[in-house]
Amino acid sequence: MVELPTVPPHVWQDRGVRAALAGWDFGQVSRLIRQLVPLRQEDVAALTGLSQSYLSMLECGERRLTDIARVVQFLTGLGTPADLVRLPLPDGGARLERTPSGSVQIARVTGAAEQNGDLDPELPWTADRMLAALSKAIDVGAGAGSPVGGGVNGVALTAFVHHWGAEEAEPLRRAATGARISAGLCDHLQGTIDELRVMDAGSGSGAVADLARAHLSLVNQVLRMSTYDEEIGRRLAAIAADTATQTGWFAFDAGRHEAAQEYMLAGLRAARQSGDERLGAGALSYLAIHGYSTGHPRDAVVAAQAGRAKVKGLDAPALEAMLLTRQSRGHARLGEQTAAIRALEEAGELCSRGRGQDEPHWLYWMNEGEIHGQTATAQLDLGDPARAVASFDLAVRTLNPGDQRTRGLLLSRAAQAYAKAGDLDAACEQGHKAADLAETVQSARLRDHLRDLAGVLRPAPRRGSGYGHGGVRTLTERIAAVAAS
Structure with missing residues (x-):
């Protein structure tokens, strides 16, 4: 000693x-x-x-x-x-x-x-607290633990964001009695979450959520029980950060919002220990989505802005553009039209530069279609369905081909925009396409979007003769059947 x-x-x-x-x-x-x-x-x-x-x-x-x-x-x-x-x-x-x-x-x-689970962000962000946060998230995800009461929002979330940016990461290495971890094992651990990420985009969270939680538990056990030097320790923390954040995303897509936030906050802690600001920005981007989707749009703005501040010095225009789209959604939900439009315009300019040398490998899906999709949704939130319709059309045409869940989400939102603009024929057409995808993609979030569409369709004004009352009734009945399945 x-x-x-x-x-x-x-x-x-x-x-x-x-x-x-x-x-x-x-x-x-x-x-x-x-x-x-x-x-x-x-x-x-x-x-x-x-x-x-x-x-x-x-x-x-x-x-x-x-x-x-x-x-x-x-x-x-x-x-x-x-x-x-x-x-x-x-x-x-x-x-x-x-x-x-x-x-x-x-x-x-x-x-x-x-060890007693004291995870107050005001306390030092130690490696042990990272491990405790990962364990707690795994327990909550399995239904064996209690999530944070009512979620972490407002000032409490701001505290997490602040300390992520301010805390120093302690050296992460461990001399234990367990096996020494190799770089090859790290490659396999990272490869597993990368594959689950691709599966989720095509098949939805229902196909991968339990697998991701099991994988996070394995990574956590490796961190706790193995022998490794600082370089491998940092890499393991990075894998834990990526896995926890993605598992949070899968939980969010499955409609388990409090468990999702537990995973994301644990991912933020692990990102701090890894020393990779990009992973922290990724966790914050998902916390932003969680914020504007659960009635806390100001949290989305705070989280996205914090992530942007940390990656400003990197050559990663796609990463910053992605964070800007999350920020714009928060502004739009708050009714801050000028700020929302400014953020989207800046995101478009950054995305047009192409990919930088410091882009994280997990951001492969960020492209022009994502910008159009987020722009369209912000326009819909801001009460401009006519412009949203045009942007949704561009988004669907430029989307990554394998991202079937996002395609379904975009089509369901486009259907809402058409309905609010008074074109029921187009709304029903897009709605049926979204329902087709919801029958094969396991995503509670997509089903929620279809329920929202049904709510918009019922009182919608009519234009066109292709569907009329019968078309709306047929689609809403189909949505009810899909949502119940």
Whole structure:
């Protein structure tokens, strides 16, 4: 074991330190101890398990340490005498140790909060909290755990977004008794989620959701129980981030919105540990979709903007364009027409540049058709069905051929646009095409879109003679049958 620095006994006799402890001013405690020993912030971080960035904010007064478990951890790590505080500190002032392989084993002493599921984003984003978040998401996805109460929205979601961008990732390596992980195994683990992603686009989430959850459980077990160096550790975290985010997307498509958000937030934590900003941006893009789809469009704007800020320095115009389309949907749901149109125009300009050198491999589906589809949906949300009809037509014609679920979604939305524009013949034609796909694609979201279409059709004004009342009745009856299947 590598011995960490210690706080000598005379420090605890200092009046300033005692006053800071009495006032629970732990930022001042940290600052005074560093001056008196002296110690670096990195030393105090190693002793307490807090990240250096969190300590910096604590000492500056930008953060306050209020969680009891974390207070005990902080004081125990420093070796604070039990008679100086009104808290049950362990006998002997138990302190942390670091192995030659890195800081992962810090949690063997200070991991109680992580093991108890304390996943407050205000607390340091440690590797153990990443693992706890992945485990919790897997349990919730299997129906064996409770999701976050009512979902994470508003200020709570903003906190996650902020800390994803601000927290430092600790070195991710582990010296355990398990087998040493090779780059070849990482290739296979990544290949599995890549294949599931392609299957989902063609067949829907119903075909892959359980497989993805099982795969995420395997990746989580590999992270917990295996031996690996920092390079492989980062790669495993990246695979976990990608898998958790995609599993969240599959859960979302299946209509399990709270479980979906658990997966996505766990993916965000894993992305932070991987050090790959693109994976974090990907998780935020799905959180944005979750936001504007569940009645929280401002969350969509916040998440997408945060992702864009982090990837600005990369040569990844397609990635930024994708985030802009998510942002525009949030603006449109909020009725912010100018902002929505501006975001879509910028997305189109970026997409026209082609793919950059830093584009993530999982963004293969981003193309002109996606821009048209998001533009059309935003126009529909903004109350302009006539323009939406033209954009939906462009989207369907330029869509990736294998993406059958998205085709069904676009056709169902196009049918709504035609109905709102008063053309029932075209609405029914597009609606039947969408229903054809819903009979083969396992997607709760597509069925929800068809139910929305049925709701729009019933009171719609009539134009044309091809379907008339009978056409609408036939389609709505068919939608009811498909939705019930």
